[in-house]
Amino acid sequence: MTAITQIWDSLTDEFSNLEVITEPSQVAxxxxxxxxxxxxxxxxxxxxxxxxxxxxxxxxxxxxxxKTCVKYQVPLTIRGAGTGNYGQCIPLEGGVVLDTTKMNxxxxxxxxxxxxxxxxxxxxxxxKAREIGWELRMAPSTYRTATIGxxxxxxxxxxGSINYGQLRDRGNLNALRVITLEDxxxxxxxxxxxxxxxxxAYGTNGIITELEIPLAPAYPWAELIVIFDDxxxxxxFGQALSDSDGIVKKxxxxxxxxxPSYFTALQHYLPSGKSCALLMIxxxxxxxxxxxxxxxxxxxxxxxxxxxxxxxxxxxxxxxNHTTLHARSVDSNLTYLQTFYFSLERVExxxxxxxxxxxxxxxxxxFGGKPIPAGLQLVxxxxxxxLKEIIRYHEEHGAGxxxxxxxxxxxxxxxxxxPIQLAFKQKVDPNGLMNPGKMRAWLKR
Amino acid sequence: MTAITQIWDSLTDEFSNLEVITEPSQVAxxxxxxxxxxxxxxxxxxxxxxxxxxxxxxxxxxxxxxKTCVKYQVPLTIRGAGTGNYGQCIPLEGGVVLDTTKMNxxxxxxxxxxxxxxxxxxxxxxxKAREIGWELRMAPSTYRTATIGxxxxxxxxxxGSINYGQLRDRGNLNALRVITLEDxxxxxxxxxxxxxxxxxAYGTNGIITELEIPLAPAYPWAELIVIFDDxxxxxxFGQALSDSDGIVKKxxxxxxxxxPSYFTALQHYLPSGKSCALLMIxxxxxxxxxxxxxxxxxxxxxxxxxxxxxxxxxxxxxxxNHTTLHARSVDSNLTYLQTFYFSLERVExxxxxxxxxxxxxxxxxxFGGKPIPAGLQLVxxxxxxxLKEIIRYHEEHGAGxxxxxxxxxxxxxxxxxxPIQLAFKQKVDPNGLMNPGKMRAWLKR
Numbered sequence: 001m002t003a004i005t006q007i008w009d010s011l012t013d014e015f016s017n018l019e020v021i022t023e024p025s026q027v028a029x030x031x032x033x034x035x036x037x038x039x040x041x042x043x044x045x046x047x048x049x050x051x052x053x054x055x056x057x058x059x060x061x062x063x064x065x066x067k068t069c070v071k072y073q074v075p076l077t078i079r080g081a082g083t084g085n086y087g088q089c090i091p092l093e094g095g096v097v098l099d100t101t102k103m104n105x106x107x108x109x110x111x112x113x114x115x116x117x118x119x120x121x122x123x124x125x126x127x128k129a130r131e132i133g134w135e136l137r138m139a140p141s142t143y144r145t146a147t148i149g150x151x152x153x154x155x156x157x158x159x160g161s162i163n164y165g166q167l168r169d170r171g172n173l174n175a176l177r178v179i180t181l182e183d184x185x186x187x188x189x190x191x192x193x194x195x196x197x198x199x200x201a202y203g204t205n206g207i208i209t210e211l212e213i214p215l216a217p218a219y220p221w222a223e224l225i226v227i228f229d230d231x232x233x234x235x236x237f238g239q240a241l242s243d244s245d246g247i248v249k250k251x252x253x254x255x256x257x258x259x260p261s262y263f264t265a266l267q268h269y270l271p272s273g274k275s276c277a278l279l280m281i282x283x284x285x286x287x288x289x290x291x292x293x294x295x296x297x298x299x300x301x302x303x304x305x306x307x308x309x310x311x312x313x314x315x316x317x318x319x320x321n322h323t324t325l326h327a328r329s330v331d332s333n334l335t336y337l338q339t340f341y342f343s344l345e346r347v348e349x350x351x352x353x354x355x356x357x358x359x360x361x362x363x364x365x366x367f368g369g370k371p372i373p374a375g376l377q378l379v380x381x382x383x384x385x386x387l388k389e390i391i392r393y394h395e396e397h398g399a400g401x402x403x404x405x406x407x408x409x410x411x412x413x414x415x416x417x418x419p420i421q422l423a424f425k426q427k428v429d430p431n432g433l434m435n436p437g438k439m440r441a442w443l444k445r
Numbered sequence: 446m447t448a449i450t451q452i453w454d455s456l457t458d459e460f461s462n463l464e465v466i467t468e469p470s471q472v473a474x475x476x477x478x479x480x481x482x483x484x485x486x487x488x489x490x491x492x493x494x495x496x497x498x499x500x501x502x503x504x505x506x507x508x509x510x511x512k513t514c515v516k517y518q519v520p521l522t523i524r525g526a527g528t529g530n531y532g533q534c535i536p537l538e539g540g541v542v543l544d545t546t547k548m549n550x551x552x553x554x555x556x557x558x559x560x561x562x563x564x565x566x567x568x569x570x571x572x573k574a575r576e577i578g579w580e581l582r583m584a585p586s587t588y589r590t591a592t593i594g595x596x597x598x599x600x601x602x603x604x605g606s607i608n609y610g611q612l613r614d615r616g617n618l619n620a621l622r623v624i625t626l627e628d629x630x631x632x633x634x635x636x637x638x639x640x641x642x643x644x645x646a647y648g649t650n651g652i653i654t655e656l657e658i659p660l661a662p663a664y665p666w667a668e669l670i671v672i673f674d675d676x677x678x679x680x681x682f683g684q685a686l687s688d689s690d691g692i693v694k695k696x697x698x699x700x701x702x703x704x705p706s707y708f709t710a711l712q713h714y715l716p717s718g719k720s721c722a723l724l725m726i727x728x729x730x731x732x733x734x735x736x737x738x739x740x741x742x743x744x745x746x747x748x749x750x751x752x753x754x755x756x757x758x759x760x761x762x763x764x765x766n767h768t769t770l771h772a773r774s775v776d777s778n779l780t781y782l783q784t785f786y787f788s789l790e791r792v793e794x795x796x797x798x799x800x801x802x803x804x805x806x807x808x809x810x811x812f813g814g815k816p817i818p819a820g821l822q823l824v825x826x827x828x829x830x831x832l833k834e835i836i837r838y839h840e841e842h843g844a845g846x847x848x849x850x851x852x853x854x855x856x857x858x859x860x861x862x863x864p865i866q867l868a869f870k871q872k873v874d875p876n877g878l879m880n881p882g883k884m885r886a887w888l889k890r
Contacts, residue, residue, distance in 0.1 A: 112664070112729030133578060137691075164690050171691025171733030193736045214691070214729060217662035219557070243814030245609050246582075246616025246659070284557030284659060288616030291638045369688030369816045 021053040035087040040405040050097035066185040078203035080150020083142035087407035088154035092437035118149020134215040141320035159251040161365035178206030180428040197424035206428040220283040220306035223315040226298040231256035231275040237296040242364040242371030248282035252364040253319035262327040269301040340400035410440040417441040466498040480532040485850040495542035511630040523648035525595020528587035532852035533599035537882035563594020579660040586765035604696040606810035623651030625873040642869035651873040665728040665751035668760040671743040676701035676720040682741040687809040687816030693727035697809040698764035707772040714746040785845035855885040862886040
């Protein structure tokens, strides 16, 4: 305890000019994320705590934090809004959590491109960007609270992915500025392909202090719900809409009954027994869209213009992992998986094979140019062993699972160790202080 | 001859308030298109002539022309700028040619949508639309002279198809207003899926007097040439670029050596023996683009900003069927095919099988959501029999050929008779006066 007390004293002393949070309930809150969607992670992570949280406001302050952590060899974990689901920002070995939310300046927004600090919130960014006709290319369902830096550090897809694919796809992140964890921290600027050294690295590879991001043209996105008698028709409709090159859309989210029953606030639009599509469609293309709905014998039960949609709760907040949030608020035994089905045939097979145990929730996205069904299916959790069996069955039948029940970066979506990220880590964090325990490549080196 | 003279007198009398062209060389010019790219069509169509050409300026004048043609049972063929290649607007049975180029009013342009008369030229439309940040979703290489109505009547794909697919894809044409060929011509408005009754019908199904079209956001399109040591690498690069969801583009046009040798004006950028890519890429994405070029070991030899590109000849005018135009200006024995290869494997097979006899020119486009290689390959013409053999070989090996050596609508791209278009024709042109000889469904009914 003496060592901890000494470090505590040293850190609070070194950080005396910074905003430091030490109040235990605040530290607890800022040490966690939405890991509890997973019963496996819940058990592993719920007690993890930072020693303290520091909230720098400038790059100079970030450098000061970096230097101090190296000086005292204290672990450093970077955090945005903490809306991740795999403990990306949970400090396994305590130490300092650096909360980026006060680094929230938009440096500039130009047509097609913007430069921001990591703590800029996505929805508030879009509000500014839309003034000149642009918006983020993609964003998670936690759009209102999530930070841009957090999404790059721990996210991978979201609304907009039906157009732009994954964050890791070339062109979806222009440049990053990162601070190293060296005795004398350096500022490194990464551009083009080099951004992959830090993209989706859970904050293990330097502290991002600035991001240059590409934008998308801001259409007026109508929000719609379409209902279908059966799930497989809804899924086929989702694929057809995704494949319709003449209909501009931003989100295609399909839910097998009984998932719609969990969307309490939308019950008026979701009759019992029906599967549904939650959609964001360009207002200019609604006539063509309604012809497609007609072809698939769907029924539009909810249709808000972009202006109307901007006033209430966005339909976005029932999709992606917000679906899981709503479902778990009704039944806390539910958990989820993240799956690249790649084809409707595989969706159909899994739908029949698992029946009610795995309720299918699809999110369509572009994968190497093609729209594919991915999903965050809801799983009725029984045991860890059974969950592993379900994952194994999917993988043995050609689906790709980005396992959300592990906090190890490579065991989630990536699967393989990335030698480029490892080499970069050796350079920028030679002592392995950044978010220790998350990068298998580093643990196994 | 007396009958013809009588009709001539009646028509010129009825059209006395209209612009009528009767001067033989003018009539000859306005009776033809670029059919001569095909030696087969050259022989079949070169002598076809209208009796006279009429150039209405308003819908009321169009109705007058329609009524007159019905009254005297004279064939009526509609024409835009005559930039088609399959004799779409060549009057097989003489009669009246209706030239739409004076119906060139833009009714309105709003974000995402515009309403135009059929004779509006595409490039001049875009100049206006860009003032509010929008442009046409797709356009042919004859963009500078082609009319919007002509493109809808006789075209199917073009630059922009890598984003929006084909004209016939739902959402790429909002609405049409057409005049029927009845004793008392009616005005019919078609919206949504109903536009397919007239879309790509070669002007056999009513006279289009107004079109409502969807628009695309206007990016600054840089124009680039990238060269490669071998064609197959260039083709793979084309597919990879088309599949790169994070890189916004408008055109991906790939040319096997020796096709680049035909581009006289671009020789400085096209070293002997190299295959090339002619590209339109969003300026904001050029950094990611150059990383992709690097991955495929390409070399950028030409790189014009959107502003620079807008001043000289656009690279567009070396792509699509302008490629054939340039090649034929060097070697008039060359002709072409139009092919959906669907996969690079098939491109490779055809490349090796036909060697120098069929020089591969690819244009990538979206087909049901997926970017596929299509092409307008150059063929060293010997005999009609051999040309048919080449087509047959492609079809037997899974390629789709939109035969440009026939003026019959269904024998070109569509292959099958469209019962909806036939039923619509029976309603709007019960006497079969519109562009007779072009619709197999009508001939065989």
